[in-house]
Each structure stands twice: as C-alpha cells, then as structure tokens.
Amino acid sequence: MTKLARVLLRGMTPLYLRFLVWLRRLRVMTVKELLQFSRDGALILFMVYAFTFDIYLAGSGVKLQLNMASTVIHDNDRSFASRELIDRFRPPVFNVEGSISRADEGTHLLDHGKTMIVLDIPPRFQQSLLSGAPTHVQVRLDASNSVLGMFASSFCRRIVESFGFQTGLKRLGVDPRRLQSGPQVKDSYRVWFNPNQDDRWFMSIAELLNIITLFAILLPACAMVREKERGTVEQLLVTPLTTFQIMFPKVLAMAAVILAGTSISLFGVLRYCFEVPCRGSIILFYAITLLYVFTTAGLGLVISTIARNLGQAGMMAIITYGPMIFLSGAWTPPEAMPRFIRLLMLLSPLHYYIDASYGVLLKGAGLTLLRDSILGMAILGGALFGLGMWRMRRQFQ
Amino acid sequence: MNLKRILAVTSRESRGMVRDKLFFAMAFIVPSLLILTFGYGLSLDVMHSPIAVLDYDRTPMSRDYLHRFIDSPSFSFQGFLKSERDIYPLLASGKVRAVMIIPEHFQKSLLAGRPTAVQTLIDGTFPFRALTVKGYVIGINNAFNMSEFSRYLSRTAGMSQERALSTLSPIRTEVRCLYNRNLRSDWSIAPRLMMMVMMICPPFLTAMGVVREKETGAIYNIYSSTITRGEYLIGKLAPYVLVSICNMAVLWFIATEVFGAPFRGDRLFFFAASILYVICTTGIGLIVSVMVTTQVAAALVTFIVTVVPTVFYSGMFVPVGSLSQAGRIVARLLPAMYYTNIVTGCFLKGVGFEVLWSDALVLAVYAASLFMIGYSRFHKRPAS
Numbered sequence: 001m002t003k004l005a006r007v008l009l010r011g012m013t014p015l016y017l018r019f020l021v022w023l024r025r026l027r028v029m030t031v032k033e034l035l036q037f038s039r040d041g042a043l044i045l046f047m048v049y050a051f052t053f054d055i056y057l058a059g060s061g062v063k064l065q066l067n068m069a070s071t072v073i074h075d076n077d078r079s080f081a082s083r084e085l086i087d088r089f090r091p092p093v094f095n096v097e098g099s100i101s102r103a104d105e106g107t108h109l110l111d112h113g114k115t116m117i118v119l120d121i122p123p124r125f126q127q128s129l130l131s132g133a134p135t136h137v138q139v140r141l142d143a144s145n146s147v148l149g150m151f152a153s154s155f156c157r158r159i160v161e162s163f164g165f166q167t168g169l170k171r172l173g174v175d176p177r178r179l180q181s182g183p184q185v186k187d188s189y190r191v192w193f194n195p196n197q198d199d200r201w202f203m204s205i206a207e208l209l210n211i212i213t214l215f216a217i218l219l220p221a222c223a224m225v226r227e228k229e230r231g232t233v234e235q236l237l238v239t240p241l242t243t244f245q246i247m248f249p250k251v252l253a254m255a256a257v258i259l260a261g262t263s264i265s266l267f268g269v270l271r272y273c274f275e276v277p278c279r280g281s282i283i284l285f286y287a288i289t290l291l292y293v294f295t296t297a298g299l300g301l302v303i304s305t306i307a308r309n310l311g312q313a314g315m316m317a318i319i320t321y322g323p324m325i326f327l328s329g330a331w332t333p334p335e336a337m338p339r340f341i342r343l344l345m346l347l348s349p350l351h352y353y354i355d356a357s358y359g360v361l362l363k364g365a366g367l368t369l370l371r372d373s374i375l376g377m378a379i380l381g382g383a384l385f386g387l388g389m390w391r392m393r394r395q396f397q
Numbered sequence: 398m399n400l401k402r403i404l405a406v407t408s409r410e411s412r413g414m415v416r417d418k419l420f421f422a423m424a425f426i427v428p429s430l431l432i433l434t435f436g437y438g439l440s441l442d443v444m445h446s447p448i449a450v451l452d453y454d455r456t457p458m459s460r461d462y463l464h465r466f467i468d469s470p471s472f473s474f475q476g477f478l479k480s481e482r483d484i485y486p487l488l489a490s491g492k493v494r495a496v497m498i499i500p501e502h503f504q505k506s507l508l509a510g511r512p513t514a515v516q517t518l519i520d521g522t523f524p525f526r527a528l529t530v531k532g533y534v535i536g537i538n539n540a541f542n543m544s545e546f547s548r549y550l551s552r553t554a555g556m557s558q559e560r561a562l563s564t565l566s567p568i569r570t571e572v573r574c575l576y577n578r579n580l581r582s583d584w585s586i587a588p589r590l591m592m593m594v595m596m597i598c599p600p601f602l603t604a605m606g607v608v609r610e611k612e613t614g615a616i617y618n619i620y621s622s623t624i625t626r627g628e629y630l631i632g633k634l635a636p637y638v639l640v641s642i643c644n645m646a647v648l649w650f651i652a653t654e655v656f657g658a659p660f661r662g663d664r665l666f667f668f669a670a671s672i673l674y675v676i677c678t679t680g681i682g683l684i685v686s687v688m689v690t691t692q693v694a695a696a697l698v699t700f701i702v703t704v705v706p707t708v709f710y711s712g713m714f715v716p717v718g719s720l721s722q723a724g725r726i727v728a729r730l731l732p733a734m735y736y737t738n739i740v741t742g743c744f745l746k747g748v749g750f751e752v753l754w755s756d757a758l759v760l761a762v763y764a765a766s767l768f769m770i771g772y773s774r775f776h777k778r779p780a781s
Contacts, residue, residue: 144585163568197524
C-alpha cells in the first residue's frame with residue numbers, strides 16, 4: 001500500500017472505528033502483559049505473600065509504646081512508703097521482674113540488655129517523707145532506643161511526682177478525696193479516629209501503602225526494561241503501536257494486578273484480622289489507589305527510560321523508594337522536618353496518598369477534604385507520565 | 398576446591414560488575430543514600446505538633462493556661478477556633494493534630510477553688526504520635542495544677558507558696574538515661590540503620606547478579622564447565638561480599654561522623670562481627686536467587702523478605718522483649734536481631750566480646766547454614 005493510499009484510507013475510516021482499533025490494541029497488549037506476569041510463578045507467590053503475610057507481620061508485632069518494660073528494683077529502704085511507690089510501677093507499662101541488693105548488679109543487667117529500667121530507692125526514704133525533708137529516687141534506664149527512653153523517663157517522672165503529691169497532701173492533713181474539689185484543671189482526652197490507639201491499624205495501613213508503592217514502581221519499570229534488555233522492544237517499535245500504546249498497557253496490567261492484591265489485603269488482612277474500619281467510601285479508596293498506582297507507575301516508566309538492564313532498574317527503584325518513604329510523612333510528621341525538606345515532600349506522591357488513605361479509611365473524609373491530595377497526585381502523575389513518554393520517544397526515534 | 402577456578406569466576410564477576418558503570422556506582426551509592434535519608438527522615442521526635450484551641454472562657458487565666466502550651470516547643474499554635482464545627486475538618490485533613498477545648502467559667506471555677514475540666518481531642522491516626530502529644534499535655538497540665546494548688550494552699554492554709562510547693566513535691570526524680578544521655582534519636586537510629594541497610598543491599602546485589610545469569614542463559618556456560626558448584630558459588634559471591642564490606646566501612650563512617658553516634662566498643666570485634674553479618678545477608682541473597690528465575694522476582698522477593706522483618710522484628714524500634722510471643726519467635730529466627738544487639742552494644746553501650754559473643758556465634762552458625770542450604774539447592778543440572 002502506498003503512503004498516499006494509507007493516508008486516504010485513514011481519512012475515510014470513521015472515527016469510532018479507529019477508536020475501536022485503538023482499544024483493541026490496548027487490550028491485546030494488556031493481555032500480553034498479564035500473561036507474561038502470570039507465568040512467573042515465584043513472583044506471584046511472593047506477591048501474595050507481600051499482600052497478606054507481610055502486612056500481617058508488620059501490623060501485628062509492633063507496638064510503638066512502652067509495653068511491659070522490664071524493671072528491676074533496688075530498694076534500700078524496704079519500708080511501707082517504698083513498697084507503695086514500687087506498687088505503682090504496674091503492667092501493662094512496666095513489668096517489675098525482681099529486686100537486687102547491690103547497685104552494680106543493676107549496671108550489669110543494663111549492660112547485658114537484660115533489663116530496661118533500674119529504680120533505686122535511697123535509705124531512709126520513708127523517714128524523709130514523714131519528716132518533710134526532701135528526698136530523691138534514681139531511675140537508671142537503657143536509652144539506647146531513644147523513643148522508649150523518652151517514654152520511660154516521662155512515665156517514671158509522672159508516677160513519682162503523683163506519689164509525692166499525694167504523700168505531701170497527706171502530710172498537710174488534706175484528705176486526697178478532697179482533692180476532687182480543689183482548684184485544678186482535670187484534663188480529659190478523646191482520641192479521635194483510633195480511640196483505643198490500636199497500633200495495628202496504623203502499621204498495617206502504612207505497610208499496605210508501602211507495598212503498593214514498591215510494586216507500582218518496580219513492576220512497570222521492569223516490564224519495560226525487560227523488553228529493552230531482551231531486544232523485544234525493537235519488535236514492538238516496528239508494529240503500528242504508538243509509544244503510548246506500548247507503555248500504557250504495561251501500567252494498566254500492573255495496576256490491575258496491584259488492585260487485586262490490595263483487595264486481598266484490605267479485606268483479608270486489614271478488615272478481617274485487624275478490624276480496621278473503613279469509615280469513608282470504599283469506592284473512593286479504590287479510585288485514589290488507582291490514581292496513585294498510575295502516578296507511581298509514571299515514576300517507574302521514567303526509571304525504565306534511564307536503566308539499561310534490570311539490575312540498574314532495581315537499584316534505581318530502591319534509590320527512589322527510600323526517599324519516597326522518608327518524604328511521605330508517615331513516620332516523621334512534616335512539622336518536625338526542616339523547611340526545605342517540607343518543600344521536597346510536595347514532590348512525593350506517597351505523601352498525598354498517605355494523607356488520602358488514612359483520611360478515607362480512618363477519618364471518613366470525603367472528596368472535599370481530600371481535594372488537595374488528589375489534585376497533587378494527579379498533577380505529579382501527569383508530569384511523570386509525560387516525562388516518561390517524552391524520554392521514551394526520544395530514545396527510539 | 399581449585400583456587401584457580403574460584404579466582405577465575407571471581408575476576409569474571411568483578412569485571413562484569415565494574416563494566417556496568419551505573420550498577421557499580423549504585424552498589425556504592427545506594428547504601429549511603431539509604432542511611433542518610435532514613436537517618437534524617439526517621440527522626441521520631443515529636444516536636445511542634447500543630448494545635449488549635451476553642452476557648453469559651455477568654456479570661457486572663459485561660460490565656461495564662463494556654464500560653465504554657467503555646468510557648469512550649471512541643472506545640473505549634475495554629476489559632477483560635479470559632480465553633481465546634483471547625484474541629485472535624487481540621488483534624489480530618491491533618492492540619493492540626495490536637496484541639497483543646499476550654500470550658501466557660503474556667504477562671505471562675507479555679508478562683509472559687511473548684512475543679513474545672515479541659516478537653517483535648519487528639520488525632521489518633523498514628524498512635525505513637527497521639528501518645529506523645531497526650532504525654533506533653535499531661536505534663537504541662539500537671540505543672541499548672543501544681544502551681545495553682547500551691548497558690549490556693551498558701552491562700553487558705555497561710556503557708557508561703559514555696560513551702561506549699563516543696564511539700565507537694567517532696568521527691569525529686571533523678572533520671573539517668575544511660576548510653577544516650579540526651580535521648581538523641583539520631584544516636585539511637587544511626588547504628589541500627591547500618592543493620593537495616595546491610596540487610597537490604599547485599600542480598601539485592603547478590604540475587605540480581607546470580608539470577609541475571611539464569612535469566613539470560615549465561616549460566617549454561619557454568620553448567621557445562623568443569624567447575625564444581627561450591628567453587629562457582631564462592632567465586633561468584635566473593636566480589637559481592639567485598640563490595641558490602643567496603644560499604645560497611647562507609648556506613649560506619651557516616652554513622653559516627655555525620656550522625657555523631659559514639660562508638661564506645663571494640664573495633665576489631667565489631668569489624669569481625671560485621672563481616673559475619675555481611676556474609677549472612679549475602680547468603681540470604683543466594684537463597685533467594687536459587688528460588689526464583691527472573692530478575693523482577695529476585696528484586697521484589699529480596700526486598701519483601703528483608704525489609705519488614707528487619708524493621709519490625711529486629712529490635713530496631715521495638716525491643717524484642719516487648720513483642721508478642723509469636724513476634725519473639727520470628728525475631729529469634731532472623732539474623733537481624735543478633736546484629737542489632739552487636740551494633741547497639743558496640744556503639745552505645747561500649748561492651749564487647751565478653752557480652753556479645755553469643756550473638757556473634759549465632760551469626761556464624763547462621764552464615765554457615767545459609768550457605769549449606771544455598772549449596773544444596775543449587776544444582777548444575779536443573780530439574781526441568
């Protein structure tokens with residue numbers, strides 16, 4: 001067929017027919033990707049593992065709070081008052097595991113990591129309290145984990161403080177019951193969105209989002225780079241497919257796979273095992289996830305235009321994945337970061353996705369509240385996709 | 398074992414690695430980049446939490462109370478709200494993390510010697526953050542109560558305010574935070590990050606390197622040559638172990654110099670234990686590479702198998718003793734926990750072989766058994 005004839009033919013073909021052909025090409029390519037994916041048994045196995053057991057592991061084991069902190073008492077007083085104080089170090093926060101008679105035993109236990117807190121009560125503790133002389137207790141704690149060290153330190157201070165306050169009142173002859181009517185501010189708390197402060201909710205959702213991110217970067221990038229590494233991309237380029245028709249089906253197929261995994265995890269692990277509520281619209285959550293997968297796949301496509309082989313692609317995926325998690329604000333809130341990093345966070349799609357998914361699942365937020373996050377993802381996604389397509393075209397033409 | 402054949406495989410592998418310039422560069426860049434980003438990014442200090450206030454009282458006293466929060470570095474004041482309807486959108490969009498409601502007659506009640514109640518609504522999405530915010534609020538509130546109560550006592554019981562205060566707080570709490578006196582989160586996190594990064598990168602390098610040969614078919618050259626599988630595996634893995642040891646040194650430098658974490662232990666012991674650990678993690682890469690056939694699968698599998706267990710079941714954030722029963726078993730089955738003990742022991746606690754020998758021994762056994770499994774699962778004549 002001469003070029004002229006082809007141009008004439010295209011001019012005569014109705015628009016809807018051309019669209020049908022376009023759609024069919026898209027379908028064929030997507031099915032090809034899905035087939036290729038389904039033949040990698042180990043990959044599928046681990047994908048299922050990632051979306052189920054891995055998220056279960058991440059959600060179930062971790063409590064970022066002081067929990068049964070092993071405590072050892074060095075009581076030099078052995079009096080009524082000292083026992084009363086010790087009695088206030090209770091589970092679930094503390095777990096008093098025994099007492100020691102020499103101070104250096106405590107150091108030994110701490111050095112060996114056998115205990116976390118050593119409480120030293122001085123001799124004549126009760127006597128000082130009764131006579132109104134100032135006294136002190138010493139808390140030695142293993143602060144090699146700074147977060148738990150901080151919790152332990154503030155818990156211990158609070159316990160001793162309130163014990164001292166009550167003995168002080170008693171000495172003044174004030175009935176502690178009268179305290180209820182003294183001038184004081186009673187602080188009451190309501191923790192919204194997660195009233196029991198169930199760590200499993202936060203952890204399992206965070207891990208699900210991380211896994212989605214990992215797959216959304218790696219799968220499309222690898223699907224593309226594999227064609228380059230094996231040379232099959234040359235075959236694709238001589239077909240009538242456009243660059244978009246080559247790239248987009250990969251994203252489409254992987255998005256389908258990822259959404260399937262997300263469903264398994266959402267209903268099988270999050271809702272079933274951890275009773276994570278879904279307070280907002282589940283359709284909205286899926287829509288946001290889909291948008292996020294496309295955005296992140298755009299990043300994967302950009303990587304695939306830079307990497308020459310799969311080894312490089314994998315490395316580059318890690319190099320982008322690490323900072324993405326770090327800039328997501330899940331662990332470190334934006335307000336605790338330096339200013340320029342807060343600006344960088346605006347470039348991390350995960351940052352928007354985390355806000356939006358916690359918003360939908362835990363907070364029951366709707367479209368109006370999440371508008372900014374969705375807009376941010378859409379803009380980033382469009383830019384990344386455009387960049388990937390542009391680089392791809394430049395590479396092969 | 399023929400040393401010449403091992404060296405031939407090693408030199409071939411190293412040359413392949415060096416010639417792929419991007420891959421080679423990244424083998425060195427990725428670990429440093431990971432420790433830097435996570436070291437700066439995983440700071441769990443809760444500071445400047447945005448807070449808003451709904452003040453129904455608007456008296457000097459309520460303002461005085463609020464200023465204790467506004468002036469504290471733990472909070473960052475975002476403004477007064479007009480009505481309760483404003484609360485939900487602010488908390489749900491994450492613009493503030495806590496809202497404080499001060500009731501009417503706040504000042505009147507306190508001056509009359511009656512209690513009053515302040516309600517704090519906290520965003521509980523991340524329980525750790527909610528817990529910390531709660532702790533700050535309790536602390537500031539207690540201090541306010543103490544001064545308010547002592548003022549009241551001095552007025553009613555006729556004692557000086559200072560005396561009242563000292564009677565009400567007779568016990569001083571002396572908290573000594575051992576090993577990390579100022580509770581610096583980078584000190585505690587940077588050494589543990591060495592553990593995490595070295596758990597992710599060596600298996601990744603190894604698995605990609607071995608599986609590439611499988612996927613491209615270059616491994617048939619090995620299958621048909623005279624080299625034994627033991628010689629092949631040793632020669633093949635040696636360059637990756639070497640690269641990882643270099644990376645270990647770089648990470649050590651970053652942890653001590655950039656993050657300023659103190660190294661108080663025995664360098665020789667730490668170096669030896671680190672080599673054991675690197676061999677261990679390289680062995681994990683080997684196991685992955687005999688299980689999968691494509692590089693995509695290799696990349697994903699190493700990532701998934703290594704990241705979650707090391708982050709959550711190694712004592713990195715949560716001490717192993719605080720895990721659930723099942724969690725403790727998972728932790729004991731993985732090498733990460735033992736190396737975490739070694740890292741924190743050598744860096745912060747300044748203990749050495751006399752305390753940590755058992756952990757090092759477990760690592761050695763682990764490394765040996767991983768290589769045994771890898772060796773027995775690797776066949777020169779593939780099943781299919």
